[in-house]
Amino acid sequence: MQIGSSLSTGESGYLHSEKFDDDGRVKRTGTWKSASAHIITAVIGSGVLSLAWCFAQLGWIAGMITLVLFSVITMFNSILLTDCYRSPDPVIGTRNYTYMDAVKSNLGTLQYKLCGIAQYGVLTGITIGYTTTTAISMAAIKKSNCFHKHGHEADCHVHNNSFMVIFAIIQIILSQVPNFHKLSPLSVVAAIMSFTYSLIGIGLSIAKIVDEGIGKTSLTGKEFTGMEKMWKTFSALGDVAFAYSFCFVLIEIQDTLKSTTPENKQMKKATATGIMLSTMFYMLCGVLGYAAFGNDAPGNFLTGFGFYDPFWLIDVANICIVVHLLGAYQVLAQPLFGFVENWSKEKWPQNKLVTKEFSLWGLDISMLRFVWRTGYVIVVTIIAMLFPFFNEFVGLLGAGTFWPLSVYFPIEMYISQAKIRKYSFTWIWMQILSLACLIVSLVAAVGSTRGLITSVQSFKPFQSVS
Template identity: 85%
Template sequence: MSLSMAESGYLPSEKFDDDGRIKRTGNWKSATAHIITAVIGSGVLSLAWCFAQLGWIAGSITLALFSVITMFNSILLTDCYRSPDPVTGTRNYTYMDAVKANLGALQYKVCGIAQYGVLAGITIGYTTTTAISMAAINKSNCFHKHGHNADCRVKNSMFMVIFAVIQIILSQVPNFHKLSPISIVAAIMSFSYSLIGIGLSVAKIAEDGIGKTSLTGMPVGPNFSGMEKMWRTFSALGDVAFAYSFCFVLIEIQDTLKSSPPENKQMKKATITGITASTVFYMMCGVLGYAAFGNDAPGNFLTGFGFYDPFWLVDIANICIVVHLLGAYQVLAQPLFGFVETYSKQKWPQNKLITKEFSLCGYDINMFRFAWRSTYVIVTTIIAMIFPFFNDFVGLLGACTFWPLSVYFPIEMYIAQTRIRKYSFTWNWMQILSLACLIVSLLAAIGSTHGLITSVQSFKPFQSES
């Protein structure tokens, strides 16, 4: 951890912050862009399917509850950026640093396993989702040219390789502080394809009327057992949880903010704005998508070809998804990149391969950074080729992410930092909230795991088609 300016014998200047690092220049608007980029991801594409499993009542309540819980815990987490005082304390540069400062070394290690495991999983999921959107562009043009009944299937592996090549280039951005332009573009793209999906849903409803919907979702019948209904309901809970997953990069986003006004105040404003905007879009996508397709809503409503025309608008929507996920991949991968590189520099400070930077055409290049990040992208791409399952994979990631990183650690850190008395009223209801979220996460994980097992039984690696 860096020494403060006072500890190191230097005074703050206009170029440096109180911790001796280059002065941060982010504000609540750039933080909001980062949040929207991280939150409105591929999860929005499955919300119509979630409503088809949960129905009007449970679907709407689930979205609202996850929104409120995520916002509440995120606000708690903003006060943990500095310790012990949320305004004048020592900075925690990463989510793991905050856990270590407030909860100790053991939970720091547990958090690291959870956080970086989930971040790796999400980048795998984004690789799959981007390939499906690229394939959807190809299929949309094929259907337009040859008719809706044409065989327009295409293998996803080629598109995953294209995505990987672009990510290897983008991964050379040195750190989170340099990502603001990418995040702003990605946030615009996420709004764009969400709006297109909403517009297409409205058009379908206007043309064909509201699909076959119900208060409780897809009904049990001869071709749909009660057991299958239960598994899908659990998986849908995981999908919604995934749609709101971003707490594990909140501290890293907060570390980009300038110190005046206080970072926690700026971050609370960004969090409320970002999650509120995301929830409005989520509700519209889920409600209108379910109204348009009814109980037959596809798992991904922009690539499942509920919409064929206008084909060019479907193409634009999928291009926006691709561009957005190119940026979102970086927002979520940078904490993992930074952790490995910081650890390596501390472990082998004399190794020039790890520490030396050289300039090439105005860009700073580090050989270790290039090799490690490129290897990471290649490995995650290969895993995505082996397990390209959208809904169940998204649900499992949401289940694994939601309770530990979005609920348990924020609550426990806040309790520790504010010294809330054990068994007091506040302590009790926070523990009840945590336990309830744990149960939901376990149910979602069970449902998604069952779906993955079912999918794997009839799947051949590297042969996925869209």
């Protein structure tokens, strides 16, 4: 059926034109390059900062093996997940706009609800972690200038809470961006920032090695008593898992791609590009950071002051971390923002406070969006002030994210969509992979929880100091 010259009915029954896709939504304009930028923004986050510390706990052999294994597993499961954007056919099926939609289409309502608890719980946790990390980086800039002015032995401790408030104010403004589709420029900037501070860390590590030689390292890492070594190893596994956490926003990123080329093909290319580049930087940061600091590598190698000079370069690196995490926070918070807002509009379709939008200085403002997103940022900031523990929190988030969202759901959705026969060879080895990853997640969670409990016992709320 033709309506005019450019408006017609698509296969799904929706009207589409040059401005709309086949599902009636505004035409998507993303490419595999913009998707790669989103992935790099989500993947190369605060996790890269702790990799030198992870190598110090694991040693050369286990450290390298762990990074490679997590990279391969993440790549494999991400590629499986790209085929679940449309159901039941990965090329011409119905679109799943979110990770949860994909789970519901392939695995049913119960798994959909469990996925929602896992996904949005983890996304909230990561935004808390990013608030803490950004405040530490802001404080590191002030400390760096203090050390430069008064010497390395000076008392340059800085309270973090004021920096968390500054970060929160900026996030309240940025969170008014309506949806994922408007975030591409922010993601590109954030991706550039992540590369920049990673390169600075790599460069400073090389300079330290040239100047002072390789630090005290070993094949098995820092020596502890048997029990303490186990806890540290478990916590390091959680940190590495966190460094590769992004599958829970993969479907949302894929939903930004234009459909001239099948979205799954574009997303596979974007995923391969993003993860390979991330792994390259992770390996360089972990290996060179460990070589530079040895077994005394700090938990955050750009804010733990293993480096003091050149102070201006330390400042640049930490400014890049701040800018990157400003964007990464939004990339990871948008799925949660969208879920609550869509649910509210379905629940109260006649309520003007929920549905009405108005224009202010050329921006589309929604009262629901303003109140809900502002409230979310405030609550997250308060929690970050209560629990500002970098390594332990990062490890716990990685452990909680990795198995359910990066392994279990992608494998189970692929098995369902591809109709893989139960107890077939493919089904069996996929279940073995899932079980192995579950065990890794559990031990990592135990190690990080133990470290978090130990830190909480000696910490006073709202007294975070760098």
